[in-house]
Amino acid sequence: MDFLKELGHLAIASRMKGLTDRLLRGGTEAYRYLDIDFEPRWFTLFYLLSTESSPLSIQQIADALKVSHPAVIQTAQMLVKRGLIRSYQDEADRRKRLLAITPKGRELAAELTPVWNCFLAAVSDLFGSAGADMMEVIRKVEEELDREEMGSRIIRKIKEMQAKAVEIVEYSPEHREVFRTLNEEWLKKYFAVEEDDIRLLRHPEEVIIAPGGAVLFARLGGKIVGTTALLKRDDETYELAKMAVTPGAQRKQAGRRLAESAIALARQKGAKTVILMTDNRLRAAVGLYRNLGFRLAPNETTTSGKYARAKFGFAMKLDLE
Amino acid sequence: MDFLKELGHLAIASRMKGLTDRLLRGGTEAYRYLDIDFEPRWFTLFYLLSTESSPLSIQQIADALKVSHPAVIQTAQMLVKRGLIRSYQDEADRRKRLLAITPKGRELAAELTPVWNCFLAAVSDLFGSAGADMMEVIRKVEEELDREEMGSRIIRKIKEMQAKAVEIVEYSPEHREVFRTLNEEWLKKYFAVEEDDIRLLRHPEEVIIAPGGAVLFARLGGKIVGTTALLKRDDETYELAKMAVTPGAQRKQAGRRLAESAIALARQKGAKTVILMTDNRLRAAVGLYRNLGFRLAPNETTTSGKYARAKFGFAMKLDLE
DNA sequence: AAAACTTACGTAAGCGCTTTCACATATATC
DNA sequence: GATATATGTGAAAGCGCTTACGTAAGTTTT
Missing domain, CATH: 1.10.10.10 (Winged helix-like DNA-binding domain superfamily/Winged helix DNA-binding domain)
Known part of the structure; x- marks a missing residue:
């Protein structure tokens, strides 16, 4: 043959x-x-x-x-x-x-x-x-x-495949620990863990979910590799925050799937706008947000605005309508 | 563009x-x-x-x-x-x-x-x-x-093109001179000009055409570059002979066109067999004859058989039916 | 069993392209 | 007008393949 x-x-x-x-x-x-x-x-x-x-x-x-x-x-x-x-x-x-x-x-x-x-x-x-x-x-x-050149085509396929492999699950009590560790890992790498962080990370059910928000997790190969939180600001506005993906699982579309799922959830909850606070030094994240449709929103204030690191960052906004 | x-x-x-x-x-x-x-x-x-x-x-x-x-x-x-x-x-x-x-x-x-x-x-x-x-x-x-590989395909096309460029014309008196010189040129190169050759080459009308044969010429770019003779042996048998192509025009399908035309003419005259006498040393010619369908005919005798050079040669035969 | 031939592989050199770098010359900017 | 930047070319080296040839091992012939 x-x-x-x-x-x-x-x-x-x-x-x-x-x-x-x-x-x-x-x-x-x-x-x-x-x-x-x-x-x-x-x-x-x-x-x-x-x-x-x-x-x-x-x-x-x-x-x-x-x-x-x-x-x-x-x-x-x-x-x-x-x-x-x-x-x-x-x-x-x-x-x-x-x-x-x-x-x-x-x-x-x-x-x-x-x-x-x-x-x-x-x-x-x-x-x-x-x-x-x-x-x-x-x-x-x-x-x-x-x-579209071949490289881009193949990489697109690879990303699709990777995205399919990522499973998104909602918060349940057994996740409290991993939610905190993932975020602390991330915070320690880029910034510092501050007072307000600690309260939010220790008590997600009370601080995030009870007021009408949500916490999502990305599971890859049976392991939780990333998380994000959707904070309710008012009936029409939610904030995407606390996005963290463990280094070993980065560039595997976990972040994108988390963000997409959070946006979908916000829409489902009746949101008209999703805002977020990010930092210029987080190139990959900013790229992802832009790609998802987020645009610079200089005058927007976010709940994250109260953190010290915010002075290096800026707000972005996604209009859902 | x-x-x-x-x-x-x-x-x-x-x-x-x-x-x-x-x-x-x-x-x-x-x-x-x-x-x-x-x-x-x-x-x-x-x-x-x-x-x-x-x-x-x-x-x-x-x-x-x-x-x-x-x-x-x-x-x-x-x-x-x-x-x-x-x-x-x-x-x-x-x-x-x-x-x-x-x-x-x-x-x-x-x-x-x-x-x-x-x-x-x-x-x-x-x-x-x-x-x-x-x-x-x-x-x-x-x-x-x-x-069929590409080389063969292209070369086939080239040969077709060359063949189209070759014009075949029948004998007329003004060709007597060129008929002789083309053949003498050829004979001198490969063999020797013998007595019988001279008579035939000098008087083609009497020796070849009058008994029912023919002489054909190949014209390329306005110039006669080759010739061949068709000798009548009997009503059913003709002999292809005196094929000569000037060196400068060789490998340009003049020989093939001459031979093909001669065979067609023989068929038209009612021939059932065309024979010829050739020589093992004339590789290109023998290849052409084989390609046209001529096969070895060891027992065949030809009019050319009487020439001295025939002892190095052999006869070939083409069945027209 | 020796000799001749065939097969399998390795090495070297070559070919046609590329990338990289250097340099000369143009063009733009202040 | 000086300086920075862009553009056009050339030289060199590299890459991935090829062909050519040499050597070793196996096979056939004598």
């Missing part, structure tokens, strides 16, 4: 590479058959210069061919050595080196044109007889990749 | 290469995002070894992945250095080195499996949203290339 075929989409890069190799090898054979000193990889540069757009600078060519400029320099050397193109300094901008086709190059281009047409015919036949409009496929895929 | 897109099928190799680069770069980014020390190009080897087929020899792997064995060795070194695979000598065949996954490798494979699934999902999405079944396209194109 063919291992690469079994892999399907996973080996698509390998197989596409294999295909291009086979296509280019065909070009090499054709030039050799005709006893012409030319190589397929020179084609794009040579053809570009053989059109009326010549002369072009190194960088212009690199952009047009979507390769690095050293690649152009190296290919150009080959063609200059064979007298097919020549290079000279641009008078207007003396940093630039312009490449242009020579008469000998024009001659070869004329000789090669029918060969290229044969290549064209062979490729069209190949993809045609495979019943596929490969050009259209490539064009569309390029377009899609322009819209 | 996008030069590569303008080129269409001519730049298909460049664009496919660009696509694979973008796909692989996405993989690199994903591993970096997860802070995992792994590279996309290791995937096929690592995955192959992580399946139940392990252990495998270097060469077995190279075959499965369709790369050279040094490529396997080099990739394997990377993986061995990281403790993901190990290698040991095959006891049964001490030339072989077997590669197998290590426990640490299994661990990583388990960790990476969901990541690979994300890659899979992203690729499927990508090609799906481009509305194209890329896997199917690649599969078919590979199949087509297995049937």
Whole structure:
């Protein structure tokens, strides 16, 4: 059996590479058959210069061919050595080196044109007889990749997967301990544990839940790895606070799931606005809040405002309507 | 405008290469995002070894992945250095080195499996949203290339093009001179000009055409570059002879077009068999005759049999029915 | 059993591209 | 006009593959 075929989409890069190799090898054979000193990889540069757009600078060519400029320099050397193109300094901008086709190059281009047409015919036949409009496929895929690059696509999938693995659970008495330790761990790392913190963290049921708020936890692989609190300010306003995720579980979407769940809960409770207090130094958190729709709210005061660390921070606001 | 897109099928190799680069770069980014020390190009080897087929020899792997064995060795070194695979000598065949996954490798494979699934999902999405079944396209194109490689396809097209450029014309008196010189040029190169040759070459009208034969010429770019004669032996049998193409026009399908035209003419004249006399040293000619359907006919005697050079040669025969 | 051939692997060198860095020249900013 | 920044190119090194060749081990032939 063919291992690469079994892999399907996973080996698509390998197989596409294999295909291009086979296509280019065909070009090499054709030039050799005709006893012409030319190589397929020179084609794009040579053809570009053989059109009326010549002369072009190194960088212009690199952009047009979507390769690095050293690649152009190296290919150009080959063609200059064979007298097919020549290079000279641009008078207007003396940093630039312009490449242009020579008469000998024009001659070869004329000789090669029918060969290229044969290549064209062979490729069209190949993809045609495979019943596929490969050009259209490539064009569309390029377009899609322009819209969003592969890295971003994969990372998005990874985040989705991670988010699914995070389970959100509501507060119950056995969580009192972990709520405190998670928050203290976080506070000690970034700030200091203050008087008011201690009261709130020790008695979440009384201070947070009883007045109409909530405490949520993120469970990953059976373990509680994060928490957040939703504090009721008034019937229409809730505050997202006390978000803490244990270092080992960070960047695994626990924070996002907690925030999303808290926002959903606030909406369910009839909130029209969710506010929060954060700090510029907490880059990841601020990024998350922005991404969830929170915007700067300079004039907003929060319950967290009373803490000393707030002087380094700022408020954000999310409109739920 | 996008030069590569303008080129269409001519730049298909460049664009496919660009696509694979973008796909692989996405993989690199994903591993970096997860802070995992792994590279996309290791995937096929690592995955192959992580399946139940392990252990495998270097060469077995190279075959499965369709790369050279040094490529396997080099990739394997990377993986061995990281403790993901190990290698040991095959006891049964001490030339072989077997590669197998290590426990640490299994661990990583388990960790990476969901990541690979994300890659899979992203690729499927990508090609799906481009509305194209890329896997199917690649599969078919590979199949087509297995049937006939690209080099052969292009060269076939080139030959077709060359054949179209060759014009076949029948004998007329002004050709008498060129018929003789083309043949003498050829004879001098390979053999010697003999008595009987001279008579035939000097008086084609009387010796060849009057008895029911014909003389054909190949014209390329306005110039006569080749000739052949069709000699009538009896009502059902004609002999293809005196095929000569000037050196500068060789490998340009003049010979093939001449032979094909002569055969067509023989068929038109009611022939059931075409015979010819050739020589083992004339590789290209013999190849052409074989390709046209001529087969060895050891017992056949030809009019050319009377020439001295025939003792190095042999007869071939084409059945027209 | 020796010799010739085949197979498997390792090493080296090459190729075509990239990234990185250095340097010259333009352009923008004060 | 001086200085900072941006741009264009070249040189070097690296990367991942290839081909070519050498060596060792196995297999077949004589």
